[in-house]
Amino acid sequence: MKFLIVEDEEGLRKSIDQYLTAEGNICDWASSYEQGYQKLSLYDYDCVLLDLTLPDGEGLQLLKHLKKINKSDGVLIISARNSLDQKIEGLSMGADDYLIKPFHLSELYARIMAIVRRRSFNGNSLVQFNELEIDTISKELKVNNKLVYLTRKEFDLLLYFVTNKNKVISKSAAVVHIWGDEADMADSFDFIYTHIKNVRKKLTDAGCKDYFQSVYGIGYKFSES
Template identity: 80%
Template sequence: MKFLIVEDEESLRKSIAQYLAAAGNICDWASNYDQAYQKISIYSYDCILLDLTLPDGDGILLLKYLKKLNKNDGVLVISARNSLNQKIEGLSLGADDYLIKPFHLSELYARIMAIVRRRNYNGNNVVKYNELEIDTSNKEVKVNERLVYLTKKEFDLLLYFVSNKNKVISKSAAVEHIWGDDADMADSLDFIYTHIKNVRKKLTEAGCKEYFHSVYGVGYKFTDR
């Protein structure tokens, strides 16, 4: 999964990023309002961790901007502001949860995962699509109860497409979501074809139907139609 950490306190930002990365996630970060605004404008995230007090702006304005964009990114506000009015305002503007500093990183991660499950998987840890079953907690994939071994990138790629089934996903969107900021260093996006080819092969060899379909000149669609 891919997260954006909007936090100006460097030590806390690094601690959060290291904790989330250790669990196999991709973490982008922004230390001020302007950086966060730019990243939110360009990229999509499974969850945004948003500090309200930023050196060059108010995080509440970022919430309003997200609402205006009508994006589906989850939002967890992390703030030292323990005001009831502030919580109500944040939640009414679209934040999914509100966590007061200081907090334990384990609680932070539990709340993030709850947001992701509610938004993307109807509150479940296991995502099912016909004969395909994806366990988001144990990072396991099964086809007709048969375990399929995928690399981390392959697992993330499959989960991303299943979560966006029946939608056309461009190569750039898939690469950016799975590889994060590192995608900007790629000379070509063609390597995404190799990863999709590998996932296709492993799934079909396990008895799965062919769900990845190329959309000429654009990217791919995961569908049984």
């Protein structure tokens, strides 16, 4: 897939670039309004990551431009401002999602993939991984074509890991993904362990291979090897 990162902070841009490229995607970037304007006009992208505060202009104007020239690129706004008004404005102007800095790269990727899935015209709501088949719309999981029942949180967690397959996901990233920012509890890391343990058990009981790997107590990885 092809993404455009419009972000003036080089460090952040590089990290995102690296993370996305490792998944086999193609990343293009722009560090200013002008650059972003040109690239958006010339090329088509599956998803555009748009920072709102650029050194020479407002990111929202780029979004406006994109809609004006009738492009159907998905747009994910990444902003340091946690303002409800700006969020509503961005979404009403046609952005698909709004992510507040700082964020985890795994969360970013999960959001991008959700946008891409939603926007794909051939109704590609299915995520497949070997014997696993996850329907993101009906929220159903099938292992070898047999339904497996997961709770909502377990389902979200599994989808999160499958989307970010082969990546190590830190516990704190998983906590934020499941509970949001509000639950800043000391216990929350333990829950990730519990939930993953439950998912693992349900999957292996259904005859699925155990793809979860623990990484030194810092996080987990969902991968084949």
